[in-house]
Amino acid sequence: MAAIQATPRLRQRKAPLKMRLVPYLFLLPNMAIFGLFTVWPAINGFNISMYSSSNGRTFRWEGTGNYQRILTDEDFWGIVRNTVVYALAFVLLSVVLGVMLAVLVDQQRRGRTFFRSVFFIPVLISPVVAGLVWNWMLERQNGLINTFLGTLGIPEVPWLVDNTLAMVVVIGVGTWMQVGFYMLILLAGLQSIDPSVYEAAKIDGASRWQQFISLTFPLLQPSILVVVVLATIHGFQAFDFIYTLTGGGPVGATTLIVQYIYENGFVSPIRYGVATAGSVLLFCAIFALTIANWMIGRKREAA
Amino acid sequence: MSHSTVTKDAPAIGPSKTWTSTGRSKVTSTDALRVVILVTSALLALIPIVWLVLGSFKTPTELSKRPPTLLPESWGLSNYTEAMTRFNFPSYLTNSVIVTLAATLLTLAINSMAAYALAKYNFRGKNGLFLLTLATIMIPLQVILLPVYQVVASLGLVNTLWGLIIPAAATPTGVFILRQYMLSIPDELIEAARVDGAGEFRIFFRIVLPMCRPALAVVAILSIMWRWNDFLWPLVVAQSESVYTLPVALARFTAEETVPFNLILAMSVVTVLPVIILFLFFQRQIVTGIANTGIK
Numbered sequence: 053m054a055a056i057q058a059t060p061r062l063r064q065r066k067a068p069l070k071m072r073l074v075p076y077l078f079l080l081p082n083m084a085i086f087g088l089f090t091v092w093p094a095i096n097g098f099n100i101s102m103y104s105s106s107n108g109r110t111f112r113w114e115g116t117g118n119y120q121r122i123l124t125d126e127d128f129w130g131i132v133r134n135t136v137v138y139a140l141a142f143v144l145l146s147v148v149l150g151v152m153l154a155v156l157v158d159q160q161r162r163g164r165t166f167f168r169s170v171f172f173i174p175v176l177i178s179p180v181v182a183g184l185v186w187n188w189m190l191e192r193q194n195g196l197i198n199t200f201l202g203t204l205g206i207p208e209v210p211w212l213v214d215n216t217l218a219m220v221v222v223i224g225v226g227t228w229m230q231v232g233f234y235m236l237i238l239l240a241g242l243q244s245i246d247p248s249v250y251e252a253a254k255i256d257g258a259s260r261w262q263q264f265i266s267l268t269f270p271l272l273q274p275s276i277l278v279v280v281v282l283a284t285i286h287g288f289q290a291f292d293f294i295y296t297l298t299g300g301g302p303v304g305a306t307t308l309i310v311q312y313i314y315e316n317g318f319v320s321p322i323r324y325g326v327a328t329a330g331s332v333l334l335f336c337a338i339f340a341l342t343i344a345n346w347m348i349g350r351k352r353e354a355a
Numbered sequence: 356m357s358h359s360t361v362t363k364d365a366p367a368i369g370p371s372k373t374w375t376s377t378g379r380s381k382v383t384s385t386d387a388l389r390v391v392i393l394v395t396s397a398l399l400a401l402i403p404i405v406w407l408v409l410g411s412f413k414t415p416t417e418l419s420k421r422p423p424t425l426l427p428e429s430w431g432l433s434n435y436t437e438a439m440t441r442f443n444f445p446s447y448l449t450n451s452v453i454v455t456l457a458a459t460l461l462t463l464a465i466n467s468m469a470a471y472a473l474a475k476y477n478f479r480g481k482n483g484l485f486l487l488t489l490a491t492i493m494i495p496l497q498v499i500l501l502p503v504y505q506v507v508a509s510l511g512l513v514n515t516l517w518g519l520i521i522p523a524a525a526t527p528t529g530v531f532i533l534r535q536y537m538l539s540i541p542d543e544l545i546e547a548a549r550v551d552g553a554g555e556f557r558i559f560f561r562i563v564l565p566m567c568r569p570a571l572a573v574v575a576i577l578s579i580m581w582r583w584n585d586f587l588w589p590l591v592v593a594q595s596e597s598v599y600t601l602p603v604a605l606a607r608f609t610a611e612e613t614v615p616f617n618l619i620l621a622m623s624v625v626t627v628l629p630v631i632i633l634f635l636f637f638q639r640q641i642v643t644g645i646a647n648t649g650i651k
Contacts, residue, residue, distance in 0.1 A: 071555075072478065074472075074476065074555045075472040075476035075478045075481075076472070076478065078468040078469060078471055078472035078476075078559070079468070079469050079472045079473075079484065081464070081465040081468060081469075082465040082466060082468060082469035082525045082530065083469065083484065083525070085465065085521060085522070085524055085525040086488070086491070086525035088506060089503055089506060089507075089521070089522040089523070089525070090491050090494065090499070090503075090525065091487070091491070092502075092506065093499040093502030093503040093505070093506055094491070094494050094498075094499050094502070096502040096505070097498070097499050097501070097502040100501060100502055100505070108501075108504075108505070108508070152392075153396060156389050156392060156393050157393070159389060160389060160390070160393060165638075167393050167397060168642070169634075169635070169638060170397045170400050170401060171396065171397070171400055172634070172642075173400060173401065173404065173631060173634070174400050174403075174404075176580060176584075176627075176630045176631055176634050177404065177584075177627050177630075177631075178583070178584040178586075178601075178602050178605075178623075178626045178627055178630075179584060179586060179602075180584075180586050180602040180605050180606045180626075181407070181602075181605065181623040181626055181627050182403070184605065184606075184609050184619065184623065185403050185404075185406065185407045185623065186403060188410070188616075189403060189406060193421070194419070194420075194421050194422070194423060196406055196423060199422045199423055202422070228399070228400070228403075232400070233645065236642060236645050236646060237645065237646060239646075240646030260385065285493070285495065289495050289497045291497065291586075291587055292586040292587060292602075295586070295606055296605070296606050296609055296610075299610065310497045310587070313497065313500060313501070314500065314587065314590075314591070317500060317501045317504070317591075318591055324501065327500075327501055328501050328502070331497075331498050331499065331500065331501065334497070334498055335494065335498040335499075338493060338495075338498065339493060342493055
């Protein structure tokens with residue numbers, strides 16, 4: 053076949069079939085796993101969300117029934133609210149603290165690597181362990197934190213008992229775990245800024261704060277955009293550390309969407325359709341927000 | 356804190372060295388404030404981990420003391436040995452090690468092959484496949500948890516280590532990092548090998564792979580860190596106790612309160628320590644790897 057297609061006009065004869073197959077052979081193992089365990093499930097998820105099942109084996113057609121069910125379910129809206137509150141606060145804190153730490157580490161000459169490493173260590177910790185250690189430290193009566201506050205004369209704080217405080221704790225621990233990662237990205241962004249830019253500003257007599265506002269911040273925008281996009285995705289995915297930190301409690305006050313999907317899918321009573329419908333909505337949210345973030349970022353860059 | 360004061364007050368030897376510069380400039384109040392904030396943040400980052408390590412040496416009686424004591428009474432390893440002998444922790448540890456290593460090897464093998472095809476060949480559908488790979492960075496496992504579980508269940512991989520290893524092996528980030536690196540390998544090198552009569556797969560294994568060692572190291576380290584700490588997928592697939600990984604075991608036992616807390620703490624240290632040690636050894640590669648994936 054290859055011989056017929058090859059015309060003498062072409063400087064290079066078309067490669068024989070065997071050669072043309074080579075790239076596909078290289079791709080095959082990766083794409084097979086990728087297709088089977090990512091692409092196909094992503095498509096099939098829409099399909100499953102149209103059915104209901106209480107065991108994951110026998111399915112019954114529901115049409116848009118699952119969506120109607122969860123969209124009119126007050127519990128689901130509570131979970132959406134929790135997730136949005138968490139994600140918003142998490143993205144905001146990650147950006148603000150990430151930029152702050154990156155700028156401070158960047159300006160620090162002595163011990164820069166030391167601080168960079170220290171801030172990164174929480175990122176490396178197993179989220180399950182992070183959750184259980186913070187849960188232990190935040191114990192109401194005997195926890196490290198309340199004991200410390202006690203020595204300052206502050207009465208016991210019901211960290212994991214009060215709904216609002218529990219959410220504050222979850223946001224705080226989530227940020228504690230991830231901010232070092234965003235700091236690294238921002239630090240790389242800072243270090244790619246041409247130092248001569250600052251020389252000019254110094255000659256003009258700009259203060260450090262003025263330099264930050266008028267130079268660093270605008271030049272750092274591409275890295276900040278990356279952090280916003282990643283933090284948004286991470287924020288909507290939060291699950292593992294919450295599982296051991298609050299377990300989603302008290303009474304569902306810190307239950308986020310992924311836990312909702314997990315529990316409906318795998319903890320009885322199993323409601324498969326509801327869980328997949330929730331997943332599809334989560335996907336739509338992540339997709340829309342990622343696109344929106346990029347568009348806003350692009351516009352800013354163009355302006 | 357003490358470190359900074361020591362440095363600042365240290366008698367000047369030669370030109371006075373300050374915390375912030377090696378030159379002659381003085382320590383300004385901004386510099387001092389910066390150091391204070393940095394040191395406070397560093398303490399906030401480290402205290403929970405230090406507290407965990409200290410706690411892992413304490414006895415149940417010490418742990419229930421009011422107020423809690425700072426240092427353990429003895430530094431004996433009894434919590435560690437007890438967790439390892441009275442409970443099945445050796446098995447969870449082995450599972451974690453097997454899953455992490457096997458998954459990382461598989462990822463390296465298939466990602467590098469795919470990356471090579473995408474970097475060094477021209478073929479129909481190349482751009483489409485590359486874009487598809489990149490786009491799925493936006494589809495985290497959390498979003499497709501149930502449909503993936505369906506696939507794994509229909510293949511009979513639930514409650515097997517393969518079920519933990521295979522599904523997430525085709526990482527888009529790995530393909531991306533390796534492809535970017537392979538683009539920088541000169542085509543002439545590959546052409547020359549072809550002229551010498553080397554087969555395509557031989558060229559890949561003998562010439563391309565050895566040249567990609569730095570990128571392979573980055574992908575390997577990221578994969579190890581990620582798979583070792585992975586929780587949601589193992590929680591779903593490892594339903595019977597014999598295939599638990601360390602994080603799954605810790606989460607289950609903490610929730611059920613079936614294992615004494617002092618042993619949980621010891622096993623938490625075992626879970627946390629390998630990754631921190633790995634990081635301290637390969638800091639530079641990890642930092643550049645993350646900086647690059649973040650920016651590009």
